[in-house]
Amino acid sequence: MPDRRAQLVTRVRGMLADALGATRSRAAAADADLTAARERLARVRRAAAAVPDRVGAQRDGRLAEIDSGHQARIAELARRASAAARREAPGAASAEWTHWRPTPPGGSGPPGAVRIGTLRIPGAEPVPALVPLLDAGHVHLSGAELAGGEPVVPALLLRSLGRADPGTVRLIGYDPDQLGGGLAGFAPLTSAGLLTFVGPGGLGRLLDDLVEQIRRINETVLAGEYSSLRELAAATGRRPEPWRVAVLLGGDELSRHERSQLDRVVRTGATCGVHLVVRGVPLPEHQTVTRIVVEPEGVRLGDPPGLPARLDPPPPATLVTETCRAVAATVNAGPPPAPFAELLPPVEQFWQEDSANGLTAPIGAAPNGRQVQLSLGDYPPHALIGGPSGTGKTNLIFAWIGALASRYSPDQLEFYLLDFKEGVSFARFAQGRRDPSWLPHMRLVGINVNTDREFGLALLRFLAEELRRRADAAKKHEVTKLSELRTVDPQGRWPRIVAVVDEFQMLLAGRDVVAREAADLLEDLARRGRSQGIHLVLASQDVRGIEALWGRPALVAQFTLRIALPKALRILAERNDAAQTLPRHHAVVNAESGMAEGNQVARIPSASDWESWSELQHRLWRMRPDDAAPARLFDGDAIPRLTEAPDFRALRPGEGERRTPVAVLGEIIDVQARSAVLRLPRAPGRNLAVIGTRVDEACAVLDAAARSLARQHRPGEARFSIACLDPDADPAARELYGELADDAAWYDEETVPELMAETAEGLSRAGSGARPHYLLLFAVDAAAGQLAGRVGGRTGLEQLRRILHDGPERRTHVLAWWRGVARMRVDLGGPAARTDQIGAWVALDVQGGELGSSLYPGTGGPDWYPRPWRGLFFDRSVHRTGQVIIPYGPAR
Template sequence: MAEQDAATPPTSRGIVAAVRRELAAARHAARSMQAATAAARVAAVTQLDAVRRSAPKRRAELDAARDAALADARARWEREGAKLTAALSGLAEAAAPGTAGSPWAQWRPGMKPDQQAGLAPGLLRIGTLSHAAERTVPALVPLLDTAHLAVSGDATGTADGLIGAVLLRALASVPPGAVRISVYDPGQLGGALAGLAPLSPAGLISFLGPGGLAPLLDDLAEQIRRINENVLGGVYLSVAELAAETGRRPEPWRVAVLLADPNGAELTRAERAQLDRVARTGVAAGVHLISRGIELTGDGVETITVRSDGTARTSLTGELPVRLDPAPAQPLLTGVCRALAEQATAGPPPVPFAALLPDEIWQQSSADALRAPIGEGTDGRLVELVLGDDPPHALIGGPSGSGKTNLLYCWLAALATRYSPGELSLYLLDFKEGVSFARFAPGTRDPSWLPHVRLVGVNVNSDREFGLALLRHLAEELKRRAAAAKQHEAAKLAELRAEDPAGNWPRIVAVIDEFQVLLGARDAVTTEAVDLLEDLARRGRSQGIHLVLASQDVSGIEALWGRSGLVAQFTLRIALPKARRILSDVNLAAELIPRCHAVVNADSGVPAANTIVRLPDAGDRATWVGLQEQLWSARPEGGEPPRLFDGDARPLFPLLPPPPAPELPASVGAVALLGETIDVTGRPATLRLNRAPGRNLAVLGTRADEACAVLLAAGHALGSQHAPGTARFSVLCLDSDAATAAKSLHAALSARHRCDWHTAETVTALLADLAAECAEPGSPAGAAAPQGSPATAGGSVPHSGAGAQGDGRVQGAGGRDQVHYVFGFAMDAVAGRLAAKPGPGLPSGHEHLRTVLARGPERRTHLLCWWRTVARLRDDLGGPGARFDAIGAWVALDVHGPELAALYPQPGGPAWHPRTGRALHFDRAVQHKAQIIIPYEVAP
C-alpha cells in the first residue's frame, strides 16, 4: 500500500491533509512553547523580585570593595611614585651636576665655574617634568659632545630665553674659555641674546648680522676639517674620546646659534648643504648648532617645541610635558658672563705640577740628550725641552713677575726626577738679589739638598767675579772632557760614555739667572766672561756641557748681541709674557700670551717654530721640600752637599786639621788664612810664611772690623799649625778700635803658645829687640832684650808657657829657633812714637820697623800688620821714595786701585773698586794679578 501510495501521484486531498498535519504539529509546538514561555516568565519575575529585594546590600559591598581597591592602589602609587621621583632626581643630578642643573635661585652674579668643571660635560637643565613641588624632576637636554638643538614654536621670546639659559649653563659648567659662541641674528642684530654680550671682550662670543651665515658655516666646516686632520688624525673618533684618554682637551667647544630671520628668508642651496655637513660631522669635532626657526636634520639633533603657556615638549622626554624654567634675571646673566670673561682673560688655571714628574725617578739616560717637560701645549700634550747636540743651549727671557723663576723650577724638577746624579750635574747661579736657588742647598730650616746640584750661588749681583769663576771652572771641565774624548777617539759625549763606561761623565747644565749682570760692564771681567761663554757655547755641546742663560731683558746687552757667533749657539729660546728680543726681533709672540704661559722655540726664534706652553705652579715650598727629600733620600752613598755661595753672608772661619808633628820645616813655613776666595770650590786665600824675603803682610784700609777679621783669621790659622809651645807670637794693640779683636787673638794664642801683649808704650822697644835679632847674624829669634828696656821692665806681658828659657830665649823642638809672628793692629797709630829718636845717633822706631820687615822673614820673624792708608804705610817705610819690596803680600779693603799702584806690578794699579765685605788680595810670590776675597767671620 505504501508502495502504491508512493508510486501514486499526490492528489490535492493528500496535499491538504499533509498541510493540516503540519499545521496541527505547528500548533501543538506553539502551545508547548507558549506554556514554557509563561513558566519562564513566572520564574524570571520571581528571580527579579528576589534580586530587587537584595540589590542595596550588594551595592554597598561593591562600593566598599571598590574604595578599598582604590585606596590600596593610591598608596602603592604614592610609594612607587616617590621612589621613581627620587631615582629620576638622582639621575638628573648626576647627569647635570652643579651649575648645569641647579635652579637659578642658587646662582649669584659674579660666580665662577664649578670647581668640578671639567672635560666631560653632562646634560643641561631647561625646566621640570611635574608641577607638584614634592615630585619635581629636572628636565634636561644634551648639548656639548652629544647633540645639536633645534628649538621651534610660536613663543619666540620664550625660545630665545631658553637658548640663553642653555648657553649660560654650558659656559658655567666647563673651564672658562672652553666654549666659544657665534650668534647669527639677522632679525634683531644680536639683541636676542644681548645678555651674553659681556663675554665679547674675552673673545668668547661674536655676533653676526645679515650676510653672516655663509661665512659662519664655512668657518665651522673648516674647523671640523682641521680638527679631523691635525688633532684626531684618524686615531680618535672624537675630541671627547681624545680628551678622555689624555686627560686634556686640545680644542674648545664651538657653538653656533642660528636665529631665523622673521621675514622668513630661506637658506640658499649652498648654505643648506653646508649646514647639513656641519650638522652631520660637527658633534665629533666639538662643533654644535642651536637653531630657532631653521630646520636641522640628522640623528644627532634634539628638538624642543616651545608653547605659549610656558611648557615644551622635547625629543628626549617624549610626550611628557616640560614646564620651562624662567629665563635668568638680567643682572644674574650679565654678572656671571662678566666673571667668566674676566677669568678667561686671566688665562686658564695652570696644569698640575705633578704632571711634570715621572712615575719612577731616575729611569732615563742622558747619554744622547736631556729631555724634560715644562708644561702643557695647546694640543693638551706635555711639551718637552731638549738639551743635546741640537739644541745645545737655552736662552730664557721675561720681565720681572712674568714667572721666570717658576719656569726654572718646573724644568729643574722634571730633569732631577728623570735623571740620577750620575747622569746630570747642575750649577745654579742667580745674579739678582734673592735666594731662588738656595732651597736646593742645605740650610738651617732644611738640611736636605738636591743631589744633582754641585754649586748654588745666590745674592751675587755685586760679585760678578763669582760668575767668572764658574765659567772658568766649566772651561777646565771642558778641557778635561776634551782630553778624555781625544784619548778614547770619541767625537761626542755618547761615544765617550760608551768607550769609558766606568768614567764619571754626567751631562752638565749651568743655569745663570740675570746673566746680563755678568756682562753689563766694559771691563776685564766682561771681556773674559764673553770669551769663555763663546768657547763653552761652541764646544760644550759635544762634551755634554749646556748653558741656560736667563734674563729680564737682553735688549741692551751689547756684549752678548754683538757676538753673533755666540748668540747663534743658543737655538732654544723660551720667552715669557712681554719678553723682548729673546726669540728674535721679528717674533712678537711673547706680547700676546697670558700669564702662566711661555713661547718655546727650538729654531733660534723663527716664528714658524713657536710652541705655546702653559706652565704649572712650581713655586710652592712645601711641594719642593717633599720632592727634594724624596730625591735626597735616594741619593748615592758618599754624595757631597753642594757648595753654597751667598753674597750677603760672610763665610765662617774654616775648621782646621790638627797641627803636624814634628814642627814645620822653616823652608816650608806655615800658611796664614786671610779670607775666602770668590771661587767655585770656596778655597781660602793663603799666605805662606817661609824664610823668603818679603814674607810679611800689610792689611790696608779704614774698615776696622774687616781689617781685624783678616788678622784674626791669619793668627788662628798660624797658631793651629804649630804644636803647642813651638811658635812665638806678639800682639800689638795700638788703637782702641782694635782692642776687642786684639785681646781675642791674644787669649786664643796664649792657650797654646807664648804670646806677648804690647801697647803703644812698648812697641818701640819690641821693634828694637826684633831689629837687633835680625841685624846680628845667627842671633836666636828669642834673644833677650837689653837691660832696662820696656820689653823686660813690665811693659809687656810675656807668656810663661812651653818653650820659655830662663834667659828669655825661646827654642823649639830639638833646639831650633822658634818662628815669631808679630800682629800689629793699627801700626800707623804710633807713627809719632816710631818717628822719634831715642837719642843722638840712635835709630828711630821706623828704622827698626824697616829692618824687621826687610830681614825678619829670613830670621823666621814675620810681621802681619794693619795700616789704615797706603800713604801712612809709605811714610812708615821711608816717605815718597820708599820701596815696598819688604811687603810681599797685602790685603786692601776700602783702598782704590790707583792707590795701590806702588804695590802692584802692573802700571796704574789693579782694577779695583772697593765694596763692603770684600777685599783685594795680592801675593807677588805666587800671583800675577790680585784676587778678590771675602774676610772670614771669626768666632771669638
C-alpha cells in the same frame, strides 16, 4: 573612553622617552612596564567590546579600575623620569634660579644636558625638560611666536657656563638685529676673551672660522686616534680644546656658500666641541639638532610634533652678569698649575735613563694633553729662558731639574746652579740647617751673588777646565763626543753637566775685565761644550739680559732651545709674539731658535713650593750613593767662618817648623771652598799689608792670619807681637792676644817704638831667625808721631822699613793694617818710595786706581770696585791678577 586612555598611554610613553634623553637606559624598565600595560589595556578593550550590554556596568567599573591603575603607573613613571633627569643634569644644569650657582664637574667630566623648562604631563608631576648641547649637538629655536622663546638662549648659555670649568666655554655672538643686545648680560666675558661679537655681514667669516676649527681639531688633535673630543677627554683625563658655542640670533638670507658651511658645522661640529644655538636661521635636519618650536598655545620640544613644555623664567640679569664677571676674573688670573707629579716617572723607573746621547724630560702638558719634552744634547745644546718677574721662571727651572733628576742618576747628570738675583730659592738643593737632605746631582749652588760677578766667572773657568779635561781624554782615546768617550772608557765618570745661570746678564754687565772674560768663556763653552756634554741654561727676567747677548751672534746661535714665559720679549724670533698671549703657568717651548713653526705651548706644573719639591728630594737623597757629598753652597750674603774652612782645619801643629808657614786670609770667591793663603818663606818681601778704613774687615784679615799661623806652631815655637793703635780695633786685637796666650806680647802707642827698636836690633844678632816672629800691627799709620822719635839712633819708621826689608829672610814677617794707600807710602818713605818690601796686600775700601802700578802690575791699577766685606788679595810672587776674597768672620 578606552581610545582616549590608550592614546594618553602612548603619548606619555613618547613624552618620557624624549624627556629622558641620555637617561633612556635608566628608564628602560619603566618603558617595558608601560608597554605591557598598554597591551593589557588593548586586550581589555577587545574583550569589553564583546560583552553584552547587560554587563556594561561591570565593564565600565572594570575600565575605571584599570584607568586608575594606569594613571598611578604614569605618575610613578613621571617621578622616575624626574629623578633620572636630575641625575643627568645635576647642580647648575637644572637648579632653580633662586639658589643657582656654578657647579663644574672638574677635570674631564662630561657637562651633561641642561634644563630649559618642564614637560607637561597630565596627572603627573612636571618632568624637567633637558636639552643636550655641549659635546652633544645644536639647538634650533623657531616658531610663529619666536619672542616667547627668549628665555631659552640665556638659560642654555648660563647653565652651560655653570657646568664647565672657567674658560672652557667660548661664546661667539652674531646678533645683527640687536647689535649684540641679546647677549648683553654675557658681555663681561669679553675681557677674558670668552665672548666675541660678530657684526652684521660677518656671518660668512664666522662660519668659515668654525669650519676651519673643526678641520684643525680633526687633523691635529683627534688625529684619527679618537672619534670625538669627549672620547679623548675620557681617555686622557684632559680636554685639550674649549667648547665653542656660536649663538646666531637672526640675519639675512644665507648665501649658497654660507648654507654649505652651516651644513658642515651641523654635521661635524659636535664631535669637535663646536655647537650652534640658532634663532631665526634655518638649520638642516640632523640627529644632533634639538628643535624648540614656540607656538601661540605653548612650546614644543623635540622633533615635530614635539612634546608640550613650559619654559622656565629667564635667569635674573644680575645673576648672569655676576657669574660672567666671576668666570672672567678666574680666567684672567690664569689656570692653576698642574701637579708636579705629572712630570715624574713611576718610582720604580727613577734613575733608569742613560744620558750618553743627551738629556730628555717633560716640562709640562701641551693643549692636546701630550707631554712637551725638553732635550739637551748635540741639538739643541743649550737653552735660553726668559720672562718678566712673577711669570714663573724659577718654578720652570725647578720643574725641569726635578724631571731630569728623577730620570738620570748622579753618575749620568750633574747640576751647577748660580742665581744672580737676591734670593735663596736654590738653597734647598744644598744641605741646610733646617733640612739635612740635598739633591745628589747638585755639585754647586750659588745664591745672592748679585754683587759677586767673580763667582760667576769662577764657575765659567771651572767649566772651561772641565771641558779641557774631557777634550784631552777624548783625544787620548781618539774619539770626539761624550757618547763615544763613555763607550771606550766605561770605568770613567763622565756625567753630563747642566749649568744654570739665573739673571745671567749681571755677569756680562759693565765693560771691565770680568765681563770681557765671562763673555769669551761663555762663547767658547757654548761652541765646544755640546760635544763633551756640558750644557748651559741661561735665564733672565729683564730684556736687557737678552740684549747683552745680541752683540755676539755666534754665542746666541748656540742657544737653539728657547723657552718664553708670558710677556717675554726677545727670547723667540723677532716676529714670533706667541708669548704675549700666554696665560699664567704656561710657556712657549721652541727648539728651532725661536722660529714660529717650532712653537709648543706647555702648561708648567707647580714645583717651586717646598711641599711639592721636598718629597722628591728626600726620596732621591735616600737613593744617593754611599760616597755622595753635599753640594758646595756659596751664599753671597753669608760671612764664612775660619773654623769651618777646610784649609784652616787641615793645618797641623809643627807644620810651621817643617814646612813654609802659611797665613789664611779669607775665602776665595771660587767654585771650590778654598782659602786665600799667603806663604811666608824666608825670602824678601814676605810681608802683608791690609789697606782700607773698614775696621771690622781689617781686623778679620789679621785675626785669621794670626790664628792660622799659630795653628801651625807648637807652644813656644813662634813669637807673636800685637800692636793696636786704633781704639776701635782694640776689642778684636785683645781677643786675639788672649787666644795666642803665652806666645804673644802686647804693645800700644807708648810701647810700639820699643817693639820696632827691639825687633830691628834683633835682626843683627847671631842666631836670629831660629824662631819665627810675626808682627801684627793694627792701624800702624796711627803711630806716625810715636814712630817719628829716635830710639837707638834711628826713628821708629826707619826701623819699621828695615824690618820690612830684612826681616822675612830671618823669619820675621810684618802683617800690618794701614788705613790708606797714601799713609802707607809715607811710612815706607814717601810717594816715590819702592814698595817691593810689601810682597802681598789685601785692599778693602780702596779704589783700584789708588793702588797704582807700584803695587799692581800694569798701569792704572786693577779693575777693583770696593763693596762690603770683600777684599782684593794680590801676591806678587803668585798672582798675575788679584783674587777677590771674603774675610772670615769672628772665630767664636
